[in-house]
Amino acid sequence: MEEVHAMIGRVTRCSIRGFVGAVRLPEPDLPSFGAFCKAEAQQGHSQVIGLIYDISIEDDEFARQMATAESLSPEQFSDHQYNRQVPVEFSALAIGYQRDDQFHYNLPPQPPLTLAPIRALTPAERMAFTQRLDFIPLILSAPNLPVDDLLTAALRQAAQDRSGGERRRFLLQAGRECARLLDRDLSRLHVVVRGLAE
Amino acid sequence: MIERSELEDILGPRVDEAPLGIVVGGSLSSGLQIKIDPRFSMEKLAVGRYVVIRGRQTSRRFFGIVTDIALDATNPDLVRRPPDLSEDFVLEVYSSEVAIGTLNVSLMLMLDEEQSEPRPVKTIPSHFSPTYEASAQDVECVFGEEDETHFYVGTPLDMEQVQVNIDLARFVERSSGVFGKSGTGKSFITRTVLTGIIKSGLAATLIFDMHNDYGWAVKDETGREFKGLRQLFPDGRVSVVTLDEDTSRARGSKIDRVLKIGYEQIEPEDVEMLSGLLGLSDVQTGALYYLRRTLGPSWIAKLLEIEKADEELQNLIESGRIVAGTLGAIQRKFEFFHRMGFLVPGRGDDAVEDIFLRLSNGTNVVLEFGNYGNTMAAYILVANYLTRRIHGRYVRQKNLASGGKADEPKPLVIVIEEAHKFLDPKIASHTIFGVIARELRKYNVTLLIVDQRPSGIDDEVMSQIGTRVTCLLDNEADIRAVFSGVSGASTLREVLARLDTRQQALILGHAVPMPVVIRTRDYDQSFYAAIGVTDESNLDDRAKMGIDSLYGE
Numbered sequence A: 001m002e003e004v005h006a007m008i009g010r011v012t013r014c015s016i017r018g019f020v021g022a023v024r025l026p027e028p029d030l031p032s033f034g035a036f037c038k039a040e041a042q043q044g045h046s047q048v049i050g051l052i053y054d055i056s057i058e059d060d061e062f063a064r065q066m067a068t069a070e071s072l073s074p075e076q077f078s079d080h081q082y083n084r085q086v087p088v089e090f091s092a093l094a095i096g097y098q099r100d101d102q103f104h105y106n107l108p109p110q111p112p113l114t115l116a117p118i119r120a121l122t123p124a125e126r127m128a129f130t131q132r133l134d135f136i137p138l139i140l141s142a143p144n145l146p147v148d149d150l151l152t153a154a155l156r157q158a159a160q161d162r163s164g165g166e167r168r169r170f171l172l173q174a175g176r177e178c179a180r181l182l183d184r185d186l187s188r189l190h191v192v193v194r195g196l197a198e
Numbered sequence B: 001m002i003e004r005s006e007l008e009d010i011l012g013p014r015v016d017e018a019p020l021g022i023v024v025g026g027s028l029s030s031g032l033q034i035k036i037d038p039r040f041s042m043e044k045l046a047v048g049r050y051v052v053i054r055g056r057q058t059s060r061r062f063f064g065i066v067t068d069i070a071l072d073a074t075n076p077d078l079v080r081r082p083p084d085l086s087e088d089f090v091l092e093v094y095s096s097e098v099a100i101g102t103l104n105v106s107l108m109l110m111l112d113e114e115q116s117e118p119r120p121v122k123t124i125p126s127h128f129s130p131t132y133e134a135s136a137q138d139v140e141c142v143f144g145e146e147d148e149t150h151f152y153v154g155t156p157l158d159m160e161q162v163q164v165n166i167d168l169a170r171f172v173e174r175s176s177g178v179f180g181k182s183g184t185g186k187s188f189i190t191r192t193v194l195t196g197i198i199k200s201g202l203a204a205t206l207i208f209d210m211h212n213d214y215g216w217a218v219k220d221e222t223g224r225e226f227k228g229l230r231q232l233f234p235d236g237r238v239s240v241v242t243l244d245e246d247t248s249r250a251r252g253s254k255i256d257r258v259l260k261i262g263y264e265q266i267e268p269e270d271v272e273m274l275s276g277l278l279g280l281s282d283v284q285t286g287a288l289y290y291l292r293r294t295l296g297p298s299w300i301a302k303l304l305e306i307e308k309a310d311e312e313l314q315n316l317i318e319s320g321r322i323v324a325g326t327l328g329a330i331q332r333k334f335e336f337f338h339r340m341g342f343l344v345p346g347r348g349d350d351a352v353e354d355i356f357l358r359l360s361n362g363t364n365v366v367l368e369f370g371n372y373g374n375t376m377a378a379y380i381l382v383a384n385y386l387t388r389r390i391h392g393r394y395v396r397q398k399n400l401a402s403g404g405k406a407d408e409p410k411p412l413v414i415v416i417e418e419a420h421k422f423l424d425p426k427i428a429s430h431t432i433f434g435v436i437a438r439e440l441r442k443y444n445v446t447l448l449i450v451d452q453r454p455s456g457i458d459d460e461v462m463s464q465i466g467t468r469v470t471c472l473l474d475n476e477a478d479i480r481a482v483f484s485g486v487s488g489a490s491t492l493r494e495v496l497a498r499l500d501t502r503q504q505a506l507i508l509g510h511a512v513p514m515p516v517v518i519r520t521r522d523y524d525q526s527f528y529a530a531i532g533v534t535d536e537s538n539l540d541d542r543a544k545m546g547i548d549s550l551y552g553e
């Protein structure tokens, strides 16, 4: 049940640095910005771990026409939103991969293939993956992405899986890791660290 | 010991073996820089503490002393843009990563694995060598055990269970100094060290006791009484000789001898030291030698008109060898001798010989000045008078000994307070004390100088001081003087300037394997007991068994 629930789309485009997935109908909270996901690669031998950094919906002829219509009936409205022709697209940044039950915190050796299923990490997987914080540099080094926001969103999500003292410990360690990596730019560091504060 | 900070709760407990920090830079001459592990609370660190650094490339251990503690940041902008105090989380993150603490550590010794004796440092540990707070065992291993020649003088800062034992043989081998502002505990630590020397018998001591600090029943400013050396060694090892019998008796001192100096025993050289204090000009000082030559041994009595010499003096003026004004001025200034009750007409007695004999058979002599201690000129006159003569006898005996005609003289340590008055750069080159300081231990005589103004002491003399025991000093020039001639020691200046105002001292030099800040040993009942004096009755018994004292009951 869990696995089915966790499937959020299929790969449409990909590279070593990340992959793009498509879904016809988004769940209320999936995919979402900063969510951890994974896609099968190397014929099922590995899973690329991704972090969702963008979700986009392209326009189509139909949408443009309807947007200019005088009035829309509720039926027309929901029909358009739910029976889409152009799918919702989401992009994920590769931040590591899993092979033989081991997590690796570097770019994967191969990207997933198209139509590979993309699933959300379960809380347990997310917890296991974020046991180490070595994925942070991969986030920070991604070009042209809102990396600071992405970083805080991801870390906060990982923190949610933990409780009480454990959560505080995690956030503090994450904060220190960010400080180590961002100490050249105090304004940036300040925003990131403040974003981690509870 | 260093306390852990709160961060430990968050970063996980510090394994016992975890270092206090790691070496990140520095040099042998300017000291090493250590980055402090954020789990240690730097607010609980202190300059003067010891650290041990384990070399990463060898199994060598390095001993160092913390000489400075600093705040640093991985980004210099932090100084201008600190986080807001209300941002707890940000503060916490920053203070464990961006804002860092560093230590400056001056290296002192190194210890190779196979060796048990620490050696002077000739190199430094490599980058990232882990640095630990020194344990009691580490420090103990450096200062060794107390034995016949090593005396316990205090405990390192925050290590009450460790004894710092100074090497007395090395202490008396060269001249030493005890420095510090007034009231910091100079006299107390000097008395403690002297107790060690006397107990060891390594040298005899001659103590010019200006303020009644050493002989008998020493009182502190609150009136509390402490035992003097004569009471700690009631068996005759310490003699008290007084210049001021009345005061000494009033104080209940046991006195072994009264010192009187005959006018005829005083030579111009003895008076010359006083020219500054008496206000004698160069011409007047020069005239003293002439007066001594022409007036003979009773020159002072004649000048003071105790002995009739009108005609003789008149003749001097008429011969044109001396002007009436000069003679008159000298006579006026010599009036001072009248007030010195220990000066007596005539030839005086054999005091010098007696004191020399006591010293040469190992008896220690405390010369009590009584009320004359308040008169600097009296102190200088007598210290100079006795030292010149006793030194002369040592020189003679040493020369005889080297010709095989006598025994080596027993090493002698002469203790003077207000030493800068004797060792001022203007006079140090030709006074007896300057001579003794510079000739090292050629004639088995060394000085122990006690002073609150080391900057007033001649540089050359200071550089000969083997062991320096320094209580708090706050004058820049004095601090500089204490470190003069000690290579690399200036890194310790922060340590020195931050000693407690009382009962703390920095010891460096010949008698200690490495500089050490101590809390000086309490001079109290437990000290007396350790020396072997238990209570009064016991003390009296022993006094009876000892040599007869002149006024002992």
Ligand SMILES: Nc1ncnc2c1ncn2[C@@H]1O[C@H](COP(=O)(O)OP(=O)(O)O)[C@@H](O)[C@H]1O
Binding pocket: B180, B181, B182, B183, B184, B185, B186, B187, B188, B189, B219, B220, B221, B502, B503, B520, B521, B522, B523, B524
């Ligand atoms: N080791 C000590 N044990 C007990 N009291 C001490 C000790 N050192 C210093 N003191 C106290 O400090 C006061 C000042 O010490 P003192 O040696 O007279 O100072 P200084 O000679 O430097 O002027 C003493 O009177 C005594 O009360």
Ligand SMILES: [Mg+2]
Binding pocket: B183, B186, B187, B211, B213
């Ligand atoms: Mg004193």
